[in-house]
Amino acid sequence: MTSLSLPGPRLSRRRALAVLATVPLTLGLAACGSDDAADAAASGGVADEVRLGYFANVTHAAALIGVQQDLFTAELGDTTLTTQVFNAGPDEVEALFAGGLDAAYIGPSPTINAYGQSDGDAIRIISGAASGGASLVVQPGITSPADLEGTTLASPQLGNTQDVALRTWLTDQGLENSVDGGGDVTITPTKNSDIVNLFRSGDLDGAWVPEPFASQLVLDAGGKVLVDERDLWPEGLFVTTHLIVRTEFLQQYPETVAALLRGNVAAVELAGSDPVAAKAAVNAGLEAAGGSPLDAPVLDRAWEQLSVTYDPVASALELSAEHAVTAGTAEEQVDLDGIYDLGPLNTVLTEQGLPTVTAGGLGKE
Incomplete structure (x- = not known):
């Protein structure tokens, strides 16, 4: 068995743990800008553009399906959807903190770090996307x-x-x-x-x-x-992927966030009702992201390893926060109170006659 040092980009511990502590101040200052508030008021809560991040992973099937099937754009109307593909969550968080993204499909660990390092100000979890698949x-x-x-x-x-x-x-x-x-x-x-x-x-x-x-x-x-x-x-059951949004964007553009959530729910429903079409959309999304489509046996096996769901599996999040301390990627356990804002999602689910989801006492429902 080898113990070689392997090639490939690494994120230093200092960058992984400290970068999150520095940029939120910029976000907080931006959130107070009168120009942004005026623009939001004038728009009636509808943004001109929403910038969405996700991974070229089957665990991000909801994002891939939503993009490939135009489920997001159908709900967003005149709002332009701009997408960006990432390899892993810490880079996505960095883009969110720098104002380069508005929303992102992402895993729990970088989400928890982002919430803790910004003192609960920078982001909110607004929906689940996947459980399992790791x-x-x-x-x-x-x-x-x-x-x-x-x-x-x-x-x-x-x-x-x-x-x-x-x-x-x-x-x-x-x-x-x-x-x-x-x-x-x-x-x-x-x-x-x-x-x-x-x-x-x-x-x-x-x-x-x-x-x-x-x-x-x-x-x-x-x-x-x-x-x-x-x-x-x-x-x-554990959360692999959920959908988060910058708190500032959620507050300024609630109609756009609701449209994004309707697209997310439509993608989850398609994954459950028509797995053949859903897997085809995932493969097309992987190829569009610069990769190669998966062979059928690989895609079929991958699909069986996870559940595509809008339930954020909130019951698992506090344990994820404990794990980060055990792993040494967090200095102390993050207080997760307020990390969820599932009110907009539950409104969408209620309107569509679907079961609502819980924040497990960690935020709004």
Whole structure:
């Protein structure tokens, strides 16, 4: 088993943990601008443009379906939808804090960091998007946690949701690891798109990754699943992806946010009612994002590993915050009170005769 230092961009601990603490002040000042408030009032709560971020992952199926099927644009009307594809959540948070994004599909760990570092001011979770769909896939010779000592594992980015899950699980198994490198197991943050080739060449012993990369490791690279993350959560339910929005944007443009949510709900409903069309849209979205469409066996397996849902699975979020402390990607546990604003989503769901969702006591419903 190798312990090579692998290529690929890394996010330093200082950048991952400190950048979030610096930019929110800019956002807070911008939110107080009289020009912005005047523009919002004049628009009646409708923005000229909404800038949406997401990943080229099957766990972001709601975003891919919504974009490819024009479900967002159909609801947004005259509001222009501009999209940007990211590799992992910390980079998305940086774009949100810098004012380059208005809304984003993202995992819980970077969301929690963003909320904590901005003292609860910068973002709100407004909907769920996916549960499940993440695994630790390893080389065939690894059969137990003990076999991981001395290995090199990958995660998509330091401080992202899978990185936190990997570090937390390793710590629970008594395997030391560090955000600064070293320990019983070396964790090398690596772009999802690079992980399969590095695993196939033997330069990686395993990776904790979202779908479709876990299925690619299994079906295309001969890996085996050591941990299906669903097995670590009550009833197998945990948040992988949810939809967040800048608080300033939510306050200024409630009609645009409602339109975005209607598109999100339509995408989730399509995923449940017509999986063939939904998977075709996901594949088209992956290709449009600069990747290659997935082979049918990979896409089918990936699809079975997750649930596309507008339920944010709020019950799992506080445990995610605890995990960040255990993983060493957060200095202290974040107070999550107020992180959800599910009122607009529940209004949309009620209008459509669909079950409403709960914030679990952590915000508005």
